[in-house]
Amino acid sequence: MTKKSPARTPRITIREVASDAGVSVAAVSKVLRDAYGVSDALRAKVQASMDKLNYRPLASARGLRGRTYTLGLVFPDLRNPFFADIFVGVNAALERTQYQAMQGVSVSASSLVEAMIDRQMDGLVLIGPNETNERLNDIADRIPLVAIGHHDLKEARFDTVNNDDQLGARLAVRHLCQNGHKKVAMLSLAAPVSTVINQRELGYRLEMTEQGLGAAINIVRAPQVLRDVQLTVRRLLESRDRPDAIFCWTDLMAFEAISVATELELSIPQDIAIVGYDNTVFCEFAQNRLTSIDQSGEVLGLQATRLLIERIDGRSQSEHFVVTPRVVARASSAKVG
Amino acid sequence: MTKKSPARTPRITIREVASDAGVSVAAVSKVLRDAYGVSDALRAKVQASMDKLNYRPLASARGLRGRTYTLGLVFPDLRNPFFADIFVGVNAALERTQYQAMQGVSVSASSLVEAMIDRQMDGLVLIGPNETNERLNDIADRIPLVAIGHHDLKEARFDTVNNDDQLGARLAVRHLCQNGHKKVAMLSLAAPVSTVINQRELGYRLEMTEQGLGAAINIVRAPQVLRDVQLTVRRLLESRDRPDAIFCWTDLMAFEAISVATELELSIPQDIAIVGYDNTVFCEFAQNRLTSIDQSGEVLGLQATRLLIERIDGRSQSEHFVVTPRVVARASSAKVG
DNA sequence: GCAAAAATGTAGAACGCTACACGTAGAACA
C-alpha cells in the first residue's frame, strides 16, 4: 500500500547541535526551553550553533515528553469574516512566543477536539462552541481550555472570553428606539448554536420591555441554511404587520435581510431599519451601510490566548473576561420620520 | 516559570490495548496501520479492545516513527469566504480516512510552512501561495506538497490544482463585451500576490485584443488595503474617460467597487458594469447581484487533497489538475442600451 | 579559610509508537 517516498534530507537534531557546540544534549534542551541553570556563556554558544545549523526542534518529539508549543483553535465555520478578527488577536498574542496556532473547523466540535487532543495541542480555544457546560468541563479535564462565546459558567473548569451579548442586544434595541423605530423584531437562529443566542434574545426581550414595547416582541428563528433564512425574512417582511426594524443576530443574517428587503423594493431604513452584530468589514460597504454591534474580535482573540497560555503554565482557577460591546451606527438604522 | 498543572487522567496507550487483547504491541500497531499480516480473528480481538478502552493513538508518537495523519492547509487570508469552499472540498476528501486537516493563515507562507514541518504534517496544501517556483520546490523537497493557485510549473516537484485563470479572465471580458460593454478596465492587485494574477491579467489582455478593444486595455492596480482599494476605484470612476465596465480580480474587490460606485451614485450596470471572480456566496445578495467567475473551490480542495494523499503514499511524478471556470451571470453585468 | 549553599552542567531513562528482523506453523509442492 505504502510505496517508498523519495529520500528527504534528514533533519538536524538536538544531538548534532550539542556536539557542534561541545556541550551535552541536556544543555541544549535547557537553552531551548529557557530553563533554569544556564550560564550566559553556554546559552551564547548553543544559540550560535543552533543558528549556524539552522536547527528547529521537532514538535512531535517535544510533545512526547513536554509540550508541543501548539495551540488549537476550533472555529464553528469559516464563512463568517468575524472569525478572521479573532484570529488576528490570537496571532498578536502569540508574537514573540514559541507558540503556534493551528485552526480547525467543525460544526460539531466533538470529533475535532478529539483530533486536536490526539495531536498533542498544549491547549484549545473553542470559538462559539455548540456544547454543554458539562461537555466543556469534560474537555477541560483533559486539556487546558478557553471558550470564546459561552455564557453558562456554573462551576466552569475552563476560562471564558465574551462580549456582553445581553448588553449588546440591549444597545441594538435602544439605538433603534432612539431613532424612532418601534416595532423591532429579532432575527435569530432556529437551532440554538450556542449560549450566545440565548443572551442576545434575553437582552432583546429585556430592552424591549424596558422601552415599553413588550407587546411588539417578536423573535423569528431561521435555520442556518441560506435559502431558509431568505424565506423566513421574506415571510416576515410580507406579513400583515411588518416590523419597522430588524435586529439580526449576526451581520451575515443582516446582509441577507438587506438582500430580501431590496428585492421587495423596501427602502432601508425608511421602510425597514436593520442592525447586525459583529461589525464585520462588509458593514462598511455602501450597498450595506449596516449598523452593527462591535464586539472587537481582536480583543477576544488576544485575551483568550493570553488566558490559555496562563492556564498551560499552571493556573487552575478560572477567569472570565468580558468585553463591552458598542454600537457602530451607519445608514441602515438612521433616524426616520 | 512553569507551575505544576493539575493532574490529568493518563491516556490509554497501545500497550494497554495489547495487554487487554492478549496480543503483542506490534500486533496492535499492525491493526492500527492496516498493515500486512493480520488475521481476521486478531483484528477483531484488537478492535474490540480498542473500542472497549476507547483507545486513540497519539499523533506525536506515531510521527516520531511514521506519519501523523495530519495535513496542513496554508491559507493566505481568512477574510475571503472563497477559502471556505476549498475547505469543504478538503474535508470531503478526508472523510473515511484517518487524516485530519489543520489550517494556518499567513500572508508570507514561509514561517508557517516551517512551523508545519516542525509539527510533522504528513503533507501540505498551499493555497494561493506567494512564493517562487524555486522556493516551492525547496519545500517540496522536504515535505509532500500540493499548491492550489500556482501557475509557474517548470520542473515542479509538487502537484498543482488550478482553475484556468487565463480562460476565466477571457470569459469575463467576453461576457461583458457580449452585453455591450466596451471600455472594460481590470482592477488588479499592486503586489503580485501569486501567479494567479498574472494569468488573469494575461487573459484579460488577450481577450480585449481579440475583441478588438486593445486600445481600451486598462489595468489598474490597488494595494490590498481596504482604504487604498476604495481610493483607486474612486479615482478610476471619476476619471475623464471612465470605463463602462470593471473586471475585478476577486469578488471582494468587486464588492468594494460596487460600494464606491454606489457612493458616487452611479447605477450598476447602466453606468458601470462589474464582474468579480470566485462566485462567493455574497454574490447572490440583491444589494450585490454580482456576476462572477466560478472556479468551484470545492473541487479544487477535493482534488488537491486527493493528490496530496497519493503523494504521501509514494507517488513522485507531478500531476497538474485544471478546473474549467464558468461565468455566473447576474444583474451587475446585464445588457445595456 | 572552610563549610554550606547556590549555580551550572551531564547522564540516561522515559514518552508511545512504528518497523525491521525474526520465529513459528501450516499449506503446497515435488
Added chain:
DNA sequence: TGTTCTACGTGTAGCGTTCTACATTTTTGC
C-alpha cells in the same frame, strides 16, 4: 517425506526530545 512458501505474530531498537537525579564547580557567609 522432506522442502519451500506463505501467512501470521512477536521482540525490540530506536525516533528526538524532556526532565529527574546527580556530579562538579563557584560563590557566599562567617
